[in-house]
Amino acid sequence: MEGVNVSVVIVNYNTVKMTNECIESLYKHTKNVNFEIILVDNASTDGSKDFFLKDERIRYFYLDKNIGFGRANNVGANESQGKYIFMLNSDTILLDDVISKLFNFAENHLDDDLGTVGTCLINSDKEDALSFGQFITSKRIYRRLLETLKIYKNKFEVETYTKLKEKGFLEVDFVSGADLFIPKTIFNQVGGFDRDFFMYYEETDLQKRISKLNLKRYIIDVRDIIHLEGGSFEEKLPFRRKMMMTKGMKLYINKHFKGIYKFQIITLSFLILVKDLIKLNYSNEQKLSLIKEVFK
Structure with missing residues (x-):
């Protein structure tokens, strides 16, 4: 065109x-x-x-x-x-x-x-x-x-x-x-x-x-x-979507941070995740897999 x-x-x-x-x-x-x-x-x-x-x-x-x-x-x-x-x-x-x-x-x-x-x-x-x-x-x-x-x-x-x-x-x-x-x-x-x-x-x-x-x-x-955010997802925040968010965040951190500062960012991100998981109705197995993803 x-x-x-x-x-x-x-x-x-x-x-x-x-x-x-x-x-x-x-x-x-x-x-x-x-x-x-x-x-x-x-x-x-x-x-x-x-x-x-x-x-x-x-x-x-x-x-x-x-x-x-x-x-x-x-x-x-x-x-x-x-x-x-x-x-x-x-x-x-x-x-x-x-x-x-x-x-x-x-x-x-x-x-x-x-x-x-x-x-x-x-x-x-x-x-x-x-x-x-x-x-x-x-x-x-x-x-x-x-x-x-x-x-x-x-x-x-x-x-x-x-x-x-x-x-x-x-x-x-x-x-x-x-x-x-x-x-x-x-x-x-x-x-x-x-x-x-x-x-x-x-x-x-x-x-x-x-x-x-x-x-x-x-x-x-x-x-x-x-x-109309999240049109491809049936639930408000399904586990699959949360896992994709967590993987994306970890990849971003790995790309843009190094050394002690990277470790600090990962630790703080873990605390944020824990705060979120308290509110989300996931199984213990799903919660553990998200935590493992942060520290992978």
């Missing part, structure tokens, strides 16, 4: 109805930018293949096996023809022309060492959802433990949203992988998502590497994407 400004890459895994609703919202609202949609299917078995092969509006790639979120996005990015890549979760619904807003912001800030951009995601009740975060540090984990003990109240998100409202955009450590907008040249420069990550922490790792190039990660004060 000639003259593509933005390549929207969506990864589908057994969410045919949700993914189609996401695609329909893209076509309904995107008016002022030339875009393409690349749908990468992680070996879905819910009829997705038959359904999406008929949709001539999109470029559809069916994979023979589930290779994970990051690697599937890499497949889409490699096929993309746009100046920018917009990695959008399949469990999202657009309410306005978000792509044009992201595109215009990026075009106006290329000279400001732009690395990535994301919006303020909202949930189905139109309330702010997880849209950005801080890189792992011992200080951050200590604060999270103190929050649990009611000794410390985390003001990070409140302060960030306040500053964001005042300025309209703000630098953050990383933006959510659910709506990650990035110049293709930057994505290629860092080698895309690390293939070792299956799911979780891959977007944090990607933006950590981008930060090492002194490129900025921005969040913009736009609330036009509903994120």
